Amino acid sequence: MWLPQVTEVIVTKHTKNVYTSNKKSDDFSGSTENQPLVPVVFQGDSRRLLRGFPDGVQSDIGYALYRLQLGQTPPDRKAVREVGAGVYELREEDQKTWYRVLYVRRANEIQVLHCFEKRSNSIEQKDIETAKARLKRVLEAEREEKRNAKQALRRK
Numbered sequence: 001m002w003l004p005q006v007t008e009v010i011v012t013k014h015t016k017n018v019y020t021s022n023k024k025s026d027d028f029s030g031s032t033e034n035q036p037l038v039p040v041v042f043q044g045d046s047r048r049l050l051r052g053f054p055d056g057v058q059s060d061i062g063y064a065l066y067r068l069q070l071g072q073t074p075p076d077r078k079a080v081r082e083v084g085a086g087v088y089e090l091r092e093e094d095q096k097t098w099y100r101v102l103y104v105r106r107a108n109e110i111q112v113l114h115c116f117e118k119r120s121n122s123i124e125q126k127d128i129e130t131a132k133a134r135l136k137r138v139l140e141a142e143r144e145e146k147r148n149a150k151q152a153l154r155r156k
Contacts (some may be wrong), residue, residue, distance in 0.1 A: 037069040045136040049099065049115040057092045057099050064090045067109050068103070082123070083131045087113065102131045104138065111138050127145045 042050075050058065064074035077088045080102055090101040100123070102113045114131040118124065 011121050038110055040065055040110045046112045046115045053099050060092050061101055062091055108122045
């Protein structure tokens with residue numbers, strides 16, 4: 001079994017998270033050079049809320065989203081089954097607050113469902129409900145798009 005060789009460990013100044021730098025996965029010059037980035041679509045007010053996070057937190061979450069766009073797995077993500085299948089959270093923190101971004105990876109895009117701050121160990125029910133409602137809209141739009149594609153094929 002092949003295991004990647006970790007070449008250095010970086011601790012960011014504004015968080016306590018440890019991110020590893022791996023020459024195989026973090027070298028973007030090779031096969032990903034001509035690969036188009038998967039688009040990130042923000043649902044509701046997610047982009048505005050993310051822009052309200054501290055600069056360092058925005059930077060780390062932005063890097064995690066970039067890795068998702070390249071088809072890589074961010075180092076600090078966690079499944080959020082309470083919202084739905086395939087929904088994950090990107091996690092970041094500073095001295096006083098935990099920051100979360102809930103997303104789902106679809107076939108051709110990454111849907112950011114909800115961004116929020118939390119101060120307790122669990123996700124508040126209102127944040128779960130917001131993400132569930134947005135996930136439902138995303139799935140309904142996908143079903144509608146498939147339905148329209150089938151109808152277009154029948155007409156030809």
